[in-house]
Amino acid sequence: MFIHSQFFGLLSLFLIHLVSSQYHYPDQTAGGSTFPLLIDATTEELETGLEKGSFTSVDLVNAYIARIQEVNSTLNVVTEINPDALSIAAELDAERANGTTRGPLHGMPILIKGNIGTADKMSTTAGSFALLGATLPRDSGIAAKLRAAGVIILGKTNLSQWANFRSNNSTNGWSAYGGQTFGAYFPEQDPSGSSSGSGVASSIGLALATLGSETSGSILSPSEVNDLVGIKPTVGLTSRALVIPISQRQDTVGPMARTVRDAAYLLQAIAGKDANDNYTLAQPFASPPDYVAACNYSSLRGKRIGIPRNLLTPDPDPPVLAAFESAIQTIRRAGATIVDNVNITSYALDQYLNGNASLIVLEADFVSDLPENYLSKLTSNPQNVNDLQDVSNFTHSFPLEDYPDRDTGVWDEALALGFNNSSPQFWAYYQNNLEVAGPEGILGLLANYSLDALILPTAYSPGLPALVGTPVVTVPLGFYPANTTVVRNRRKTLVEVGPNIPFGLSFLGQAWSEANLIGYAYAFEQRTMVRNQVQPYLVPNIELAEVVPMRKMMKSKV
Helix, strand or coil: CCCHHHHHHHHHHHHHHHHHHHCCCCCCCCCEEEECCCCCCHHHHEEEEEEEECCCCHHHHHHHHHHHHHHHHHHHHHEEEECCCHHHHHHHHHHHHHHCCCCCCCCCEEEEECCCCCCCCCCCCCCCHHCCCECCCCHHHHHHHHHHHHCCEEEEEEEHHHHHHHCCCCCCCEECCCCCCCCCCCCCEECHHHHHHHHHHHHHCCCCCEEEECCCCCCCHHHHHHEEEEEEEEEEEEEEECCCCCCCCCCCCEECCCCHHHHHHHHHHHHEEEEEEEHHCCCCCCCCCCCCCCCCCCCCCEEEEEEEEHHCCCCCHHHHHHHHHHHHHHHHHHHEEEEECCCCCHHHHHHHCCCCCCHHHHHHHHHHHHHHHHHHHEEEECCCCCHHHHHHHHHCCCCHHHCCCCHHHHHHHHHHCCCCCCCCCCHHHHHHHHHHCCCCCCHHHHCCCCCCEEEEEHHHHCCCHHCCCEEEEEEEEECCCCCCCCCCCCCCEEECCCCCCCEEEEEEECCCCCHHHHHHHHHEEEEEHHHHHHCCCCCCCHHHHHHHHHHHHHHCCC
């Protein structure tokens, strides 16, 4: 699969020429200017270049589109390119030339997950043809904040269809609309999900950074396996208005970036209240903290960091466990006190591993939230899907949805519940979640041991914070060794474990503690710089050092 054909028209002959160009500048210099490599470029490096006039936002858009075109036929990362991206970039360049900038992300191209609504020429599909052509009355709260910050919404990324909430037998990163996304660290790598395309795109520099969404693991997990920093915010820190929902109690939108500082810049732009999402009105501050200022090398000094060992079930793979133990020592040397074996209660552990309340809450929320918070808001709805039953019927009858090979087991269970989130029987399941993850789980540990945060290998970190809506930040921790035996998924189509595939370390905290967690993650990142140790096997070639001189050359010929 590739970018859908309706968007080919925006890719000019100029960009196609760039992709096949032989004018490479391996030292990243041209015309007396030095350009950052886009796989590593940071917000501050790009902002400096834009301010100095070394390149323009139009140059950035052209470079990123060319890079997408280079790899998209192999990795299936991006499903939509914004047809207005170049004109928006030109407008933002003009603002900058007149001395006006909207903030540090002014003129920066960002890719967003394909379930985040935009009122423009792009589709918001959650990877399903059921929503192709549907339109919205306005931008999502997230998209509106991005635009207000001067961000160029470059396009939309592929995702596990319906944010991994359709099938019991599908694959991470597959959607009917976008095909199968692959990670870039090993051929046919499982990209994880559901923010699969966002993870891969950020990892190889197809944009400055990306946005994902999470209900339980969908930012953290793809950030981990794509060697990224991912911030899963407190539910209510970022708006979910006109983001295709699963659960109002667990859904959140957050950044996926190559550095902690870049993730902090992006979180700063999207955090805050939105009258269209009442969860954001519960924020305990008039405006969010300064997340960029939280990036302090000394953040771990004097902090108490707990390790809930009984959550490491089943045992981590040996390379992950060895890297985790090494990370503990790094954190200790950074001045933190390590409080080991602070374990959740046996009841909480049993419910977490074996209970069904967490899934029932998601199913009941989805039955209610999909129609009430999204489908009913559409200004056009070509397939006339008004609730989950309609979406299921469409999926069963539309061949490109790949049913029955990929089932609708999650939906079948949700529809068979016989109740939704306004029904009396729902409340007991929800309260069970709050107890298991709260007083008997991670919130109890944080309070009872006077901890500033918990740490876990990222694969073990999403579940309990999801139940109580609390934040997690993941940072790169390590990579599987080069001699690792390849392990494929049950369909044998993706490599789940293999040589050079990354894994991460997560910092977990209380609600609204993002600034603290960002500080801890930054302090760890700066001491380890794990991301730089292994490069993806597939990286685009196009760089600013090619785009800028070619733009100038073409301009001189006009």
